[in-house]
Amino acid sequence: MLNLPSLIPFLIALGTAPLLLGVIQRTKAITAGRQGQPILQPYFDLSKLLRKGAVYSRTTTWVFRAGPLLSLAGLGTALLMVPWGSVPATIAFSGDFVLVLYLLALGRFFTIAAALDTGSSFEGMGASREALFAALTEPIVFAVLITLVRLTGEMSLTNMYQQMSLILRSASGAALILLIVIMFVILLTENSRIPVDDPTTHLELTMIHEVMVLDHGGPDLAFILYGSALKLWIFSALLAGLILPVYTGNLLLDGLAFLSGMFGISVAVGVVESVMARLRLLLVPHMLIGTTAIAAVCIYLTLG
Amino acid sequence: MILILLCLAICTVAGIGAWLTRRSPKLTSALGQGGAVSGAALGMVGAISVMASGIPEGLRCSWSVPFGSCSIELDALSAFFLLPVFLLTGLAAVYGARYLSQPKYASRLGSHWLFFNLLSASMVVVIVARNAILFLMAWEIMALASFFLVTLEHERESVQRAGWIYLISTHLGTAVLFFFFILLGSKSGSLDFDSFQSAGEVIGPQATLLFILALIGFGTKAGIVPVHVWLPEAHPAAPSHISALMSGVMIKTGIYGIVRTLIWLDNPSVEWALTLIGIGGVSGVLGVLLALAQHDLKRLLAYHSVENIGIIFLGLGVGVLGQATGTPILTVLGYGGGLLHVLNHSIFKALLFLGAGNVLHGAHTLNLENTGGLLKRMPWTGTMFLVGAVAICGLPPLNGFVSEFMIYAGAFHAVQSLDAFAAIPSILAILALALIGGLAVACFTKAFGIIFLGQPRSQHASEAHESAAAMRWPMVVLAALCVLIGILAPLSPVMLRPVILQVAPLAALLVSDSMAQIQTTLAVIVGVMLLCALLAALLLWRRRTKLTGRARADAVTWDCGYAAPTARMQYTAASFAQPILRLVAGIVRLPKRFTQPKGYFPSAGSFSTETPDVVEREAWAPAFRIVERVLMRFRWIQTGSIHLYILYMAITLIVLLIWKLW
Numbered sequence A: 001m002l003n004l005p006s007l008i009p010f011l012i013a014l015g016t017a018p019l020l021l022g023v024i025q026r027t028k029a030i031t032a033g034r035q036g037q038p039i040l041q042p043y044f045d046l047s048k049l050l051r052k053g054a055v056y057s058r059t060t061t062w063v064f065r066a067g068p069l070l071s072l073a074g075l076g077t078a079l080l081m082v083p084w085g086s087v088p089a090t091i092a093f094s095g096d097f098v099l100v101l102y103l104l105a106l107g108r109f110f111t112i113a114a115a116l117d118t119g120s121s122f123e124g125m126g127a128s129r130e131a132l133f134a135a136l137t138e139p140i141v142f143a144v145l146i147t148l149v150r151l152t153g154e155m156s157l158t159n160m161y162q163q164m165s166l167i168l169r170s171a172s173g174a175a176l177i178l179l180i181v182i183m184f185v186i187l188l189t190e191n192s193r194i195p196v197d198d199p200t201t202h203l204e205l206t207m208i209h210e211v212m213v214l215d216h217g218g219p220d221l222a223f224i225l226y227g228s229a230l231k232l233w234i235f236s237a238l239l240a241g242l243i244l245p246v247y248t249g250n251l252l253l254d255g256l257a258f259l260s261g262m263f264g265i266s267v268a269v270g271v272v273e274s275v276m277a278r279l280r281l282l283l284v285p286h287m288l289i290g291t292t293a294i295a296a297v298c299i300y301l302t303l304g
Numbered sequence B: 001m002i003l004i005l006l007c008l009a010i011c012t013v014a015g016i017g018a019w020l021t022r023r024s025p026k027l028t029s030a031l032g033q034g035g036a037v038s039g040a041a042l043g044m045v046g047a048i049s050v051m052a053s054g055i056p057e058g059l060r061c062s063w064s065v066p067f068g069s070c071s072i073e074l075d076a077l078s079a080f081f082l083l084p085v086f087l088l089t090g091l092a093a094v095y096g097a098r099y100l101s102q103p104k105y106a107s108r109l110g111s112h113w114l115f116f117n118l119l120s121a122s123m124v125v126v127i128v129a130r131n132a133i134l135f136l137m138a139w140e141i142m143a144l145a146s147f148f149l150v151t152l153e154h155e156r157e158s159v160q161r162a163g164w165i166y167l168i169s170t171h172l173g174t175a176v177l178f179f180f181f182i183l184l185g186s187k188s189g190s191l192d193f194d195s196f197q198s199a200g201e202v203i204g205p206q207a208t209l210l211f212i213l214a215l216i217g218f219g220t221k222a223g224i225v226p227v228h229v230w231l232p233e234a235h236p237a238a239p240s241h242i243s244a245l246m247s248g249v250m251i252k253t254g255i256y257g258i259v260r261t262l263i264w265l266d267n268p269s270v271e272w273a274l275t276l277i278g279i280g281g282v283s284g285v286l287g288v289l290l291a292l293a294q295h296d297l298k299r300l301l302a303y304h305s306v307e308n309i310g311i312i313f314l315g316l317g318v319g320v321l322g323q324a325t326g327t328p329i330l331t332v333l334g335y336g337g338g339l340l341h342v343l344n345h346s347i348f349k350a351l352l353f354l355g356a357g358n359v360l361h362g363a364h365t366l367n368l369e370n371t372g373g374l375l376k377r378m379p380w381t382g383t384m385f386l387v388g389a390v391a392i393c394g395l396p397p398l399n400g401f402v403s404e405f406m407i408y409a410g411a412f413h414a415v416q417s418l419d420a421f422a423a424i425p426s427i428l429a430i431l432a433l434a435l436i437g438g439l440a441v442a443c444f445t446k447a448f449g450i451i452f453l454g455q456p457r458s459q460h461a462s463e464a465h466e467s468a469a470a471m472r473w474p475m476v477v478l479a480a481l482c483v484l485i486g487i488l489a490p491l492s493p494v495m496l497r498p499v500i501l502q503v504a505p506l507a508a509l510l511v512s513d514s515m516a517q518i519q520t521t522l523a524v525i526v527g528v529m530l531l532c533a534l535l536a537a538l539l540l541w542r543r544r545t546k547l548t549g550r551a552r553a554d555a556v557t558w559d560c561g562y563a564a565p566t567a568r569m570q571y572t573a574a575s576f577a578q579p580i581l582r583l584v585a586g587i588v589r590l591p592k593r594f595t596q597p598k599g600y601f602p603s604a605g606s607f608s609t610e611t612p613d614v615v616e617r618e619a620w621a622p623a624f625r626i627v628e629r630v631l632m633r634f635r636w637i638q639t640g641s642i643h644l645y646i647l648y649m650a651i652t653l654i655v656l657l658i659w660k661l662w
Helices: A004-031 A041-050 A062-079 A096-117 A121-152 A157-169 A173-190 A218-243 A251-275 A283-303 B002-020 B025-053 B076-099 B103-128 B132-153 B157-188 B193-197 B200-222 B231-237 B240-250 B252-264 B270-293 B297-325 B328-363 B379-392 B399-417 B420-452 B469-487 B489-503 B508-547 B573-583 B614-637 B642-661
Strands: A054-057 B057-062 B069-074 B552-555 B592-595 B606-609
Touching: A004 A041, A004 A062, A004 A218, A004 A251, A041 A218, A054 A062, A054 A218, A062 A096, A062 A218, A062 B508, A096 A121, A096 A157, A096 A218, A096 B379, A096 B399, A096 B420, A096 B508, A121 A157, A121 A173, A121 A283, A121 B399, A121 B420, A121 B573, A157 A173, A157 A218, A173 A218, A173 A251, A173 A283, A218 A251, A218 B508, A283 B420, B002 B025, B002 B103, B025 B069, B025 B076, B025 B103, B069 B076, B069 B103, B069 B132, B076 B103, B076 B240, B076 B252, B076 B328, B076 B469, B076 B489, B103 B132, B103 B240, B103 B252, B132 B157, B132 B231, B132 B240, B157 B193, B157 B200, B157 B231, B193 B252, B200 B252, B200 B270, B231 B240, B231 B297, B240 B252, B240 B297, B240 B328, B252 B297, B252 B328, B252 B489, B270 B297, B270 B420, B270 B573, B270 B614, B297 B328, B297 B399, B297 B420, B328 B379, B328 B399, B328 B469, B328 B489, B328 B508, B379 B399, B379 B420, B379 B469, B399 B420, B399 B469, B399 B508, B420 B573, B469 B489, B469 B508, B489 B508
Parallel strands: A054 B552
Antiparallel strands: B057 B069, B592 B606
């Protein structure tokens, strides 16, 4: 369950997560033919925000102040249970994925509540959309997990992802390809990336996550930014394990394979953001429902 | 057992006493409240002692009613269902006494306390009765007592309508139960529950019919879709503590009935599991979708009862799946999760209903669109409501997560180990639970966010005040229980063990094995959650130390450069829910009325939406119209002339005589 050396991947993840955001930004810049910001820019942003003071709206209550804390605490704890591909997570137990998803939901609950606490119609709009997309992605993520449990016969993320290289050789390998597609869509949705949401727009009526945190500033905003980096890490990690189902038994090799997968995904996200426009807001549910259908096919493939 | 009997006696005597002293509001209130609280306290001790010892206690005496016997028993299952009954009876009585202290209720206190105590006593009898006649009598008293409590403010038209719908649906459900018990009794030869227990093999192919009858009959009380239509009517009409009691425990007697039936009808099949999970999934998803559409807080909470009954059904379905496939871990997790959710839902739903009562009391409105910013004016109520909201969404570390996790874990075990056919119900259960979870978060961020956060949207809301201590601390107790059950999660399998063993006869060794496994998992979860709390505390401390000595300002909400936002510009409950409801517009139809302002000097324009129940409008209303049309053909029998009626009686008697003599 808990062994101390397995804390190392966790600590590396804590340190490296903002780098993923940097890689995405850099990819976008290069694709657009720009020089772009330094790859470490997210770290500079974080340290700048942590050095600032705070401005709170008079409308808000303690819920507004609790939002960033609980959200980041939930994400940090969830990270403990996310394996590095075949490298085990710090904590693993039967059904740990349910706790991971519900910790994310806890964070989301308080982020939405904090947004509503400001009494701003902008933030209410973002909150409403976040709630909708979360409700639509939740069943898809669970469908992915059903498929994985069915394929691997394991009940914890760590064990599942260790079995992944075996699945590749089995007849159900086809499901794995579909799973990668589904997980990529979930990654984009949960992390508010294009085509679902555009993280670079702050003042548009179509935005979702950015508008919810419009009123947060200083250390609170730093917590939120860092939290979104951790969230990106969590979903990228779940995807990386599927893309590179490497299991050599050597922790170092497996870890390096995993990390290359992680940054590969960030580059892919950056490329998608460069070549695609955001979907019309009303079309996002269509995309998610389409993904649900693919997930249903996945489950069906495992039933044979 | 003696404590339970004492509790029944106290409740009945106190209820009648309260009615006799109805001229003096103080005395009647004291009698009614005192009786309910002391009865509940005694009963609680009795139920807990049976839960702890695990030895069933019974009492049996003859009764002159044909086929009836005054047979009662307190076993693990009954004791478990009695826990929330006593807990909420006591707390609702304390809350209710304060809630009804306004002068407008003074003339109704007598009947209120009579029926309140009768309702508590009848719920206890329903749960301990071991004879069908006794059971049905208590069932009927329970229905009538709650009917009179719902219609306490009977001069309001909406309350009358709600009362009618409730009365009709509860009696239709009871009628189905009559068939159920008669059929079961004719197979086993007696109406005593003991004989049903051994009738398992005699029943044979009719077991499925009995199962369906039980689902309809008990399901009406529990509030499953499509027989849930009375819930969203009755709860908003009733005073808040009555809603808490009805939604918290009375609807659970339906679940109790279904669990009892599952004990009587052994050898359940995978199809039964699929039925339970299908009903649970539909109730859960439709319940939460309809809840999202509501503007009235109590209607919203009523629909959430439908949703949570759905979750309980999902748990029971997984348990039945375990029995059907002979997989003990599924049985333990499914029944364990489902039953624990019964207790959990009682606690947080009562908490939320009491919170709704305080909102009504403090802000004089339950319409979400007229509230806002109440957390500042009602800090206690708001914070406790938040605890309830997080718990009902099934989020860790509160109690809702524990039961939902057990159901998830059971279903995932089924996915892992069963063959394709048997795995399908569990896959459906997981997907339904996930969708319900996501939508519940949307619904309760809406309810909590719109009511308690932001700025007041009306004069009443801006003048809202916190409620009296007697209306606050029952909420604090319930919120504390939500936290406590969450933290003591590893102990819950120990508590549930005798109940599960009774519902599903398994080898004790197998149960212990599964139990140990779940306990370890739950212990790890609690550990992880403690870590999470620690992390949150650390972040809080970091932020505090970072901010000391730095500029901290208070300002208006940043509205993109607009410096004079008003409360009317806030997002409303309807707009918050609109994207989701738009998506399901095919299922949840919400008629809109929109009058556009016309002409060059436009004057009046209006827009309003309604949130009718889709099942009631699309299924029940047409069905009842057809029934009415058919029955109209027999209208000629009813002439209203007494001579003819006497003739009918005479003919009937003669026919009966001839038939008997033949």
